[in-house]
Amino acid sequence: MPEQLVFAMEVFANGLMSGVLYALVALGFVLIYKASGIFNFAQGVMALFAAMTLVGIQNGQVPFAHLINAIFGTHVHTFGWNISSAFALILTVGVMILLAWAVQRFVFRHLVGQEPIILFMATIGLAYFLEGFADLMWNSEIKTLTFCLPGEMCLPQGMNLAIDDAAFNAWGVGFFIDNLDITATLVAIVLVIALVAFSQYTKQGRAMRAVADDHQAALSVGISLNFIWVLVWSLAGFVALVAGIMWGAKSGVQFSLSLIALKALPVLMLGGFTSIPGAIVGGLIIGVGEKMFEYCFGIGQCFGGVINLGGATENWFAYVLALVFLVFRPQGLFGEKIIERV
């Protein structure tokens, strides 16, 4: 196989896999938007918070250590134990459910019936609060995330390690794919199947779809809106946790993690705000699109290098694509078409 083609395929595969990670974040947005009409700006910060909590629990960090030390003049930092990843994962899920309940109880319960823009503003406030809270609780150092399930099944580390350790070499032609990306893809596929099965075949899922469709009708068949909203925020928290683990393993748990929410925006514009499959397909298109565009036109590898934009197209490609979609298909690929009757 010509080297050029192998390289292009690698770029394509890498695009697909970073697309999966975008999709994971976008999924959290879709869940909440569908059920409550809230565009949750805090989704990215939730991923950060979840990843920090997981690492913190795992390493036996004392929550609010700085605060405690400042007030009592002590020097506590860790409990001095290490908790297994699986157990830490369960505890973190618990924390995310608690967070979901608190968000519903203390913020959105008081804003029922408000304009969408007000709900959106509330989520911006929530994002800043949560970011500060995460900082206060687990401090702001960059942490490495090592995630191992029983039986030595560890999540591979990202490309920042030696390439030979981290990558998968296929077909003996030097075809390199990040092992972490493969794992992330598999996890995302399982997660999506589980979410779809949940919403299609369970009682709670049916109730969730009902609430997403019509609040009044949902009430009249005996569905508690509050319960469903806590449920979707918990689910979104869980999705954020998975996204946080994957991104955290890829590039370390640090505050820039919360910015992945910005990459999810174009994904949502492509896929539509209300469609779970849309979030996946949108993520893949953006992932592949930006990598291939960079390869072809950014560094000029296609068509004999006629167009060479000098790189760094990845920074803006997704947003430009989203803009094009806004002009020609504002509801996205899978979103509900809005038809106003006159």
Place this chain on the structure above:
Amino acid sequence: MSNESYVTDDGRTIGPTVMEMKNITLRFGGVKAITDISFDIREGEIRAIIGPNGAGKSSMLNVISGFYVPQEGEVWYKGAKRPPMKPYQVAGQGIARTFQNIALFEGMTVLDNVMTGRLRQMKANIFEQAIWKGKAEREEVENREKVERIIDFLEIQAIRKTPVGRLPYGLKKRVELARALAAEPSILLLDEPMAGMNVEEKEDMSRFILDMNDEFGTTIALIEHDMGVVMDLSDRVVVMDYGKKIGDGTPDEVRNNQDVIDAYLGVAHD
């Protein structure tokens, strides 16, 4: 009125009181929508609330179904005073309703819509549902059977798998009725079931209401402003005007009530 069961002329048994409204007053700011109204609903009967537009009928229905909480008065249900409740809790107690402007899950199929009516009857927890054996499977099969029976009964088999958003108005009304009926309610509240229908559709709907009451023994309370339809359907009628009760009794009694006649035909004030 006595509270003993009796048999109607057409052979249906009307049981004791299942719900009683006592001196209900509902205000929106300074506007009184309902003023000091009391009436009861008995098991197995078809009870109508009628009145001209703006009489407070829909408000009354919303009080019964928990969408509004009255400032004064008590709601007694199955022999106990009902504390202020959320609409979903009222639904959980077995009071199902339809809406004047139809509230269906437009994106879901007819079958799924009707199935949501049975959420309350599904008890299996999430783990049982995940492994899909035993309780969860049994429940789903059982609920599907009940739902299919109701779908047959309301003659909407042909559109079972159609998304509700694509259906015409008359059929949507019927799907909403099916969803409410699927809950096997103790009381079924119908908010203007015949609004916006042509004569043929009205006849169909009347037939369904009577059959429902006859076959499943469902207690029905309905609101309607078409006098003719109501008089043929109901066992007893409450008449409201400007938020006050001006008549209560059998259709014949109500029809001969001077206040009712005045309210409907208008009366010269001198």
